[in-house]
Amino acid sequence: MAFKTISAQLAAKLDQELMGPEIGFTLQQLMELAGLSVAQAVQKQYPISIYQKRQILVVAGPGNNGGDGLVCARHLALFGYQPVVYYPKRSSKIEFYSQLVRQLDFFGVPVLGSDDKWTHYLTSPETVCIVDAIFGFSFKPPMREPFGSIVSELVKVQNAVPIVSVDIPTGWDVDGGPVAGTDSLAPSVLVSLTVPKPCANKLQAGRTTHFVGGRFVSASFAKKFGFEPFPYPFTDQVLKL
Numbered sequence: 001m002a003f004k005t006i007s008a009q010l011a012a013k014l015d016q017e018l019m020g021p022e023i024g025f026t027l028q029q030l031m032e033l034a035g036l037s038v039a040q041a042v043q044k045q046y047p048i049s050i051y052q053k054r055q056i057l058v059v060a061g062p063g064n065n066g067g068d069g070l071v072c073a074r075h076l077a078l079f080g081y082q083p084v085v086y087y088p089k090r091s092s093k094i095e096f097y098s099q100l101v102r103q104l105d106f107f108g109v110p111v112l113g114s115d116d117k118w119t120h121y122l123t124s125p126e127t128v129c130i131v132d133a134i135f136g137f138s139f140k141p142p143m144r145e146p147f148g149s150i151v152s153e154l155v156k157v158q159n160a161v162p163i164v165s166v167d168i169p170t171g172w173d174v175d176g177g178p179v180a181g182t183d184s185l186a187p188s189v190l191v192s193l194t195v196p197k198p199c200a201n202k203l204q205a206g207r208t209t210h211f212v213g214g215r216f217v218s219a220s221f222a223k224k225f226g227f228e229p230f231p232y233p234f235t236d237q238v239l240k241l
């Protein structure tokens with residue numbers, strides 16, 4: 001399906017408007033729907049009934065893309081998968097992230113920190129896929145550590161274990177796509193949130209299944225930002241493009 005995109009700058013503006021005084025969404029509401037969308041895309045692409053294995057590694061970054069990953073992990077657990085979260089840099093700026101971690105504890109989902117061993121999950125025969133929730137539309141290259149090393153580990157296994165990227169393949173320039181001279185993720189699935197960003201035009205045809213998710217804007221709001229509303233079927237939170 002042909003799709004319109006919006007720039008990193010416009011995506012940030014769209015977010016601010018959704019959460020501004022006029023519309024009044026909270027970050028928590030949008031993140032819940034975003035994380036649920038990603039979990040649903042995983043379920044559609046790697047359904048449990050076909051894939052006997054159930055383990056999913058979710059790598060969560062320090063910002064809201066990471067928050068989407070934390071929410072996604074909780075829904076994956078509810079869907080019957082066995083998520084494990086690697087969350088190496090926890091921000092204390094937003095208390096909500098700590099609440100999301102406590103909710104994962106409540107569901108018995110392990111949340112590993114920077115001192116924990118995590119790379120064995122990349123090569124484990126039980127791992128269905130890896131959710132890349134490291135950076136989204138606010139990423140500005142070049143990448144700082146520890147994330148450069150983490151992405152290098154993901155790149156090493158990406159032809160053996162599918163990567164599901166949340167909103168942006170981590171490390172890509174949001175408008176320009178893969179950054180020359182750096183390890184570049186080539187995800188098997190991309191879940192663009194609200195509307196694809198320009199880097200989605202650089203996905204390798206035949207390799208990446210592209211979904212849009214984050215079903216939270218009205219038709220008039222979409223048009224104001226220059227795109228058509230997506231025809232999500234029934235109650236689905238994602239649409240394959």
Ligand SMILES: NC(=O)C1=CN([C@@H]2O[C@H](COP(=O)(O)OP(=O)(O)OC[C@H]3O[C@@H](n4cnc5c(N)ncnc54)[C@H](OP(=O)(O)O)[C@@H]3O)[C@@H](O)[C@H]2O)[C@H](O)CC1
Nearest residue numbers: 030031062063064065135136137138140142143144167193
């Ligand atoms: N409307 C929607 O579609 C919604 C999308 N959501 C998700 O939110 C992200 C955008 O979240 P944001 O918090 O603005 O940004 P990121 O998660 O992409 O990244 C911010 C953190 O990344 C650090 N950062 C940035 N560049 C680098 C770098 N080069 N090296 C290392 N670290 C980097 C940054 O650190 P600073 O120190 O620079 O502040 C931040 O910690 C969007 O993509 C969606 O996934 C929401 O869920 C709501 C609705």
Ligand SMILES: [K+]
Nearest residue numbers: 132135166168
């Ligand atoms: K990402």
